Amino acid sequence: MLAPQSEAELADIVKSSSQPFAVQGGGTRGIETSGALLSTSGLQGITLYEPGALTLVARSGTPVSEVEAILAKENQRLAFEPMDHRSLMGTTGVPTIGGVVAGNISGPRRIMAGACRDSLIGVRFVDGTGTVIKNGGRVMKNVTGYDLVKLMAGSFGTLGILSEVSFKVLPGVADVKTLVFGGLSVAQAIEAMSLGLGSPFEVSGAAHDPARQETSLRLEGFEASVAYRAKALSELLVQFGQAQILDHESAAYWDNVANVTDFATQTGDVWRISVKPSDAPRVSAALPGIALRYDWGGGLIWALCAPGQDLRPPLDGIAGHATRVRGAPGIAMFQPEPASIAALAQGLRARFDPRAILNSGLMGASHANDIHA
């Protein structure tokens, strides 16, 4: 395994080599790549943290836990609540902050606070030619030149290898409460969550678990404010029954939602489906007999199915996309794109990594046979 200790060393390795690399942070998210293992784990350290400016900059190999710990000391946090894939994917290792960015990994709070890409304000990376590139910076309003920051988020190491990432962070919260409604159908649950998310009460998580028959809405903030909103939201949603209110159990509850802990212990392939919330009942109807978990007010649906089952054909006609997160290769991991979009993606890929040596074949395909559009 190659594990450069500096950005310059990383750039040298890429520049002087023509062999394909499998780019990896902590290797916890089950990304399928081939080539010589090139790890960012040697690029460690928080290079800047200014609580008064809500800004944190870290080298890409820095463990997520280290970032979260330093933020917690100042009662701040990453707004987008990145999920930890280890239990779901059965991986060990240390999730890195660069890996979070490469996968645009977000959790339940994405519905209110945006995705990882929305908190990301700057990147440094080494492109496929070994050139060090910077984009964005350490300020949260910046329209100077093209926004390659967003482009790098979620590009899974196929456009460049991240060496440093900058975030806008947010204040932490004094209090959390979760309202749990029981016995709702999928359609009722979506309706309840949409009402909550369309209220002024700043719902920061909205999930539905059909197995436990629980529909949950999270409120965060100052103590008196959370108490007020819990009461107001209960009244708004009274038609869905009496809510049970979780206090200190909330943190563990939402960790389980974020990390899809339910599916971790069960065998089978796991898919992640993104639709608009009101289409969630259609997804449910299209996938009979398949275990589903709903997050993001119904807009994110996790599915557990038999190994090798392709969930895309039954979902055809519902706007959105499906990603195969766990399961043997054979079915494309990412939703195939229309030809016009795929052509742009391939064009970008060819400019950023002209030799196709970074996570070759993973996405932005130089591989036309990945495209089924």
Add this chain to the structure above:
Amino acid sequence: MEMPPPDMMVIARKPRIVARLLEVLPDDAVIHEEAETRAYECDALTAYRCPPLCAVLPSSTQEVSAVLRICHEEGVPVVPRGSGTSLAGGALPTADCVILGVARLNDVLETSYSDRYIRVQTGRTNLSVTGAVEEEDFFYAPDPSSQLACAIAGNIAMNSGGAHCLKYGVTTNNLLGVKMVLMDGTIIEIGGAHLDAPGYDLLGLICGSEGQLGVVTEATLRILRKPEGARPVLMAFNDSEVAGACVADIIKAGVLPVAIEFMDRLCIETSENFAQAGYPDCEALLIVEVEGSDAEIDEQLGVILQIARRHDPIELRESTSPEESAKIWLGRKSAFGAIGQISDYMCLDGTIPVSSLPMVLRRIGELSEHYGLRVGNVFHAGDGNMHPLILFDANKEGDLELCEAMGADILRLCVEAGGCLTGEHGVGIEKRDLMFDQFDPEDLELQMKVKDVFDPKWLLNPAKVFPLTASESRRTG
């Protein structure tokens, strides 16, 4: 600021180009008489003007596609235009270009309160998007100060912000999908009412690309429920640096106001003379606004006022009624207009780390003395987005050039402090030739390669964003 010489071959073919455009558009949608093209000679950066070859006003995505296909075939540069409110010259024409205005594309196509989005044509103005949903108590969050006039198309092109970004983000954080026409006429759709992209985040790439990658004709925008209430507090200080320190302390305390606005003495006095908002006599003032129910606002302002008291304010004025709130905002909202009453001015848009605020304010003062031009500072302090207003006399020989030189020095100072050239106005032509102060050649080369992918012939808004020397071979190749 220099623009490339027009392609005389294109100008010579004007009759043929106009005739072809008239084949795909109604007569009143092709503006080609010299007296009429003058209406499109500039945007809000009025110091620079040039009538275009012609202007077109398509009414549908199909028409946009037809226009672009013709221009692509004829090798004619196209400058997309929203409402023409760019302060950076983003919609400045060249004599050989077709201005493609989206003003006639202004319909609301779809609204969903349960899924919290609205789909609009992009000629629609920013404020009228909120106008379309406020009956249901919803709003569209980005609120640039030109929101009455500016179009969503321009907001997307420049990734516009506003006063409330600290809580709600900028355009890119509120944009869910687009329908866009590439320079060769291909119509593509990216994103939609669902969240996040399956492949590369092309939506994020397009937002803020200043009309250089495609013409966006439809946008799916996130709408939010209005908060129960909002209340501002005005804080007056006798020292700008103390006001800056107060901002950082408020943010550190864990409260997240929706807005923290800063004004210095020149802006306070000028807007006070103009609007009579009743502002105190002081060196610097902050307007801090929080949202929620009455009790929640009380709780948050309690924390904020406690912090402010530690910084020796000369006055803390908490609004007790909607009228008082309006009055607190009145002076801030009048600031640009008030300065415009007393002088010509240039509005800058650099962003700096909040921690550098005192240093940057001091250095701007020094530059003001050095150049002999007055500067007013009014800006979004919570996110470090500064809007220094340089006062100059447009009728005085050399004053504009002096003002531009000083503006460039201030923007270089922003970069040196760890910030950037532009926070929400865009690069356009205004900051184009300063890009090497922020980026290495390799950084810009890769950005230009992105344009190569979307617009290989470099016909879309070609002379913007990148220094002319850097883009020359591509534009003329």
